[in-house]
Amino acid sequence: MANIAAQRIKREFKEVIKSEEVAKCAIKLELLNDSYTELKGEIAGPPDTPYEGGNFVLEIRVPETYPFNPPKVRFITKIWHPNISSVTGAICLDILKDQWAAAMTLRTVLLSLQALLSAAEPDDPQDAVVARQYKENLEMFKLTAKHWTNVYAGGPFVNSDCDDKIKRLIDMGIEEHQARVALSSYNWVLERATEQLFS
């Protein structure tokens, strides 16, 4: 790895550790190896969103050409969001692509991602299914996102209706996550999810 990248990450790491967001537990950054190429980020779900109370873990890979190229970031924690793939955790955010600027830092990236959770961009989706639900049935989207936050990110809102329906599909021999995806994709209509799973 080019030394400039390692040096930058080291300096940024110190900056993040000292930042007030870390003090408020809003963001977190951890080194995963000695060469400063792999890091683990964590952001708290913003208040007044379906993600409130959840903690979302991110995988951060720093390319050799950093900071001239953006870091590669994806969600490890499964999340229901129009701009984040519910399958791979891939993120559609301009600053992680063509709008990256060398003056940005891991701290600003984490904060931007937190902002993305507060303000989705359904017209520039990463997950078409989620984006369609967001545009066609916002309440259903919120319910689903809240449920996912509860199950995968430790959020506080338990939705027993969702849990029951998933249990029904599990009893039919469907794997839990697969059942959740199917139900989420079909607005929690059990019949349609079943139909899709068994077709």
Add this chain to the structure above:
Amino acid sequence: MASSSEHYGTNKSETSLAQESSINDSYSVPEARFECPICLAWLRDPVLTSCGHRFCRSCIYSWLEKNSACPVDNMKLNKEDVFPDNFTRREISQQRTKCPNIVRGCLEELSPLDVEAHLLVCEFRIPELPDNEKLRCSFVDVGCDDKFEDEPELQRHLEQHVQKHLTLLSKAYSTISVNRNASTSASAIAQQANFWDPPSKNDGQVVLRDDNLQELLKALYEKIVYLEQKTREQDIIIANMSEQISSYNLSMTKLHQRYCNGSYLWYFNDFKNKLNAMRENPHLMYYSPGFYTSPNGYKLCVRLNLSPKDNHYIAVLIHVMKTEHDDTLDWPFSGKLSVTLIHPAQSFRNIKETMMTRPELDAFKRPVQDLNPKGFGYTEFASLEEILDQEFVQKNQLVIKVQAQTV
């Protein structure tokens, strides 16, 4: 690009630089106006853009290779819009910072840009520590042999190898718990004492104690898990043993009944309740366990009930029972039977009746069922009045002795 290569070259001292920064941060974290937004270090060959931002020359040129906007404000920017900022260069070169090794006696004052180069050759730099002066991992006692140059390195090791240390701890713990069986561990007592020590007034000490507490807690948790497993094992062992004991008891009783040689004592417990039950239900009968006239002899039992003719009398009858060795016996059973109602205090009051078997009776034929339905004895053996008045019943118990002899 001589400056560029120099730039990258000096960064190789980064490791030592990061360590030193804890002593003196001022040169590694520059003031905002002297910091390059790209490498976040002191501006080296500073340049100013038309939009008013400063960068290292090499940094912004690298950025503009592929981009045409300012990294800070995204304004359109080309290499032609970047100018050397000699004013800032002069200011930085006038900055003087003390060598971080000042704590060890280096009095050198340098430009921040030269610190990294100087550190490599500074005669006061920390020498490579000899092995015995290196910091040992705090888990050295449980077998972590890693050594470190300084505190931050140790700290990093501690954070990164939690799993390894836990494994070592649990290994060490299982060894300790084996030893503890033999003698109470002195260290455990010491640790406990430590636990109850009054909190130190020194803050640093408190932090240390917190660490100890964490350790202690961790050890305690492991101990709990271990003990729970142990308890479960013991429970199983106990359950198996009590099962075994009850089966022994059963076979003991059977043996006892088998080897009584025809002389059997029937302790008729809970007399009052049983009497009441029999009064309420005249058909109720109580049977003694079976006993043998000899180890491989006839099996008999005693029956007690109220006389169907006159319920002021008790009936005591002998029944022949089926055994697995009936084939080897002579039928009908022939012998002398005596039944004694024992008086617990005065033996002269005992009520004893002796009778000889009568071969023509069904009662002595080879039993077809488990118990020959016909019995032989006295339907009016003794009157209840007599039994109660003369205190045959003691501790709510009536004792009946049966002696059976084959003839």
